[in-house]
Amino acid sequence: MEKKKFRKKPVVIEAYQTNKEMVIHTLEGNHHASVGDWIITGVNGEQYPCKPDIFAKTYEPVE
Template sequence: MNKVKKFRKKPVVIEAYQTDKVMVIHTLEGDMTAQIGDWIITGLRGEQYPCKPDIFEKSYELVED
């Protein structure tokens, strides 16, 4: 029987901006519509995807230069 282990997701620094217009983002999972105020995240491989502001605020914190 396999023993279940616990893992923590590695901290990753991403780039993101908040959109001021409705736009269609071509993601790895297909086209997604971003609404005004959604964050557009650029992933590790250059892929982009939208994220709702409330989820973004719970998941990410600003990295100071």
């Protein structure tokens, strides 16, 4: 099977950085978010946490 490369489509998301520990109810179950994690709202309204280093590598601000 040949592997192919893909790029994420440029989708604008909403996110905020949490200042408290919290549990996020995701489509895959409950996930723990730590202080400083980003809480992302996906294209279908679902929410999930993202660690700051991964967020910085994946997303950039929209002007």
